[in-house]
Structure formats: C-alpha cells, structure tokens
Amino acid sequence: MRTKIVAGNWKMNKTLAESKALVEAISDKVNGDKLEDTRVIVAPTYVNLTGVLDSTEDSVVEVAAQNMHQEESGAYTGEISGAMLEDIGVELVILGHSERRAYFGETDELLAKKVDLSYKYNLEVIFCFGEELEDRKSGNHFKVVESQLKNALFHLEAEDWRNIILAYEPVWAIGTGETASPEQAQEMHAFIRKIIADKYTQNLADGISILYGGSVKPANAVEIFSKPDVDGGLIGGAALNVDDFVAIVNAI
Ligand SMILES: O=C[C@H](O)COP(=O)(O)O
Helix, strand or coil: CCCEEEEEECCCCCCHHHHHHHHHHHHHHCCHHHHCCEEEEEECCHHHHHHHHHHCCCCCCEEEECCCCCCCCCCCCCCCCHHHHHHHCCCEEEECCHHHHHHHCCCHHHHHHHHHHHHHCCCEEEEEECCCHHHHHCCCHHHHHHHHHHHHHCCCCHHHHHHEEEEECCHHHCCCCCCCCHHHHHHHHHHHHHHHHHHCCHHHHHHCCEEEECCCCHHHHHHHHCCCCCCEEEECHHHHCHHHHHHHHHHC
C-alpha cells in the first residue's frame, strides 16, 4: 500500500510567530492515531524552518524546505544549500515548483542537479511538475509531463526512487481556483505511473506516492483523493488556514 501524503506549501507567507502558531494548531488538530499510513508535511519559508522544526519536535507533522540550491556551496548570494538544510534538521525539500520554474528560470536539467544533490544531504524530495494551460489546450500535456520527468528524474537508479515523492501540479490550476477534475488528475497520475513502470518496473511504479496540487480545497479534496492513483495533495492557499488544511488531511 502506498503512503498517503498531505503537504502544505506555505510559499512566501507567514511570519515566524504566525508559522509557529499555524503548525502548532495543525499538530493539535491532526489526530496521530487516525493517520495510520498518512504523512502530514508543512513547508514554511527558509527563515522560519528552525522555528517550525522546534514547534514540531513532538508532533507527527514533518517539515520541508521549499527549495535548495544546485551547488554545494560558494558565491551564490541569497541562496541556501542542501548542507544548510540538513544541518538544521530538515529532511524534506520541494523541488521544481512551477513558481520556481516560471519566476526563477529553473529547468529540468538544473532540477536534475538539485535532485542528485539531495541524496548527499539525506533530503527526501517532493518533485513538482505539470503542464501549462497551452499544453493542455493543444493536447500536449502528456508529452510535456513525460519530458519533465524524463529530463529531471529518469537518470536515477531504481533504488534512488525511495527518496522521491511526485507532485503533479497543472500550472493552470495553481492558485486560480480552477482544479483539474478528479478524472483529469486520475488520468495523468495513471499515465505517470505507466511511464515509470515502462522505464523501471511495475513494482517500483506502484510504490511511488503521486500527489495532486492545484486549488485543492476542503470541498473538492475527498473526490480528488478518492481516485486510485492520487495519493494525496500538495496544498497552497488552503494550507494557510488551519481548519481548511486539517479538513483536507481528514479527507484522505
Ligand atoms: O504548492 C502548491 C501548489 O502550488 C498549489 O497551490 P494552490 O493550492 O494555492 O492552488
């Protein structure tokens, strides 16, 4: 059985005090006994990682960084390395978010370097990818997703996939209020699993958690999560509100 995951990407939101209050409220409301094989993850901004880690010491909630640099160290003003994340106790990192791709020019090739570095610093990766609206309209969405995965991840050895969580996020559904239908999400997740099975093995493909991201809310989470190849969600806007986020966790 695959691990279910609900991850909240807080993006550039919340002060330190707000971040601690939010994660503490989530921890209080998420019932650890009921979670069974579900992981709950939050990703605050870099400067609040230590504070949120402190607040989650006795909690089931895990903490991810939103990004890391592709080089180990050096003259990269304003950047954060994998070593720095490991050093403060971070064990997960989001890579390839569409906002990093769109606003910071991150390419699949650059992301492959980041993924490679994640192993050195014991960072589990939530790898994001997904097509733009034009790709979906022109019917190219499967091709685009396949090439994103091939270019950034298909150089990995089979055993390296133990470290990878996938997050399919159609760009047209992020922060827009427009969600992929549960059928569209299922169709793409099944396709993703198939191309992984073709490249590696069915067994490996069956074990990978594939999250859906893009305007997941309490009102649509149950239906999206009910699809067989959807193993949870990467949540943006709704992760900033404790009741909404906990309702989405409970939807799983
Ligand atoms: O990382 C999360 C995704 O970008 C989804 O964001 P959203 O739930 O606000 O659409």
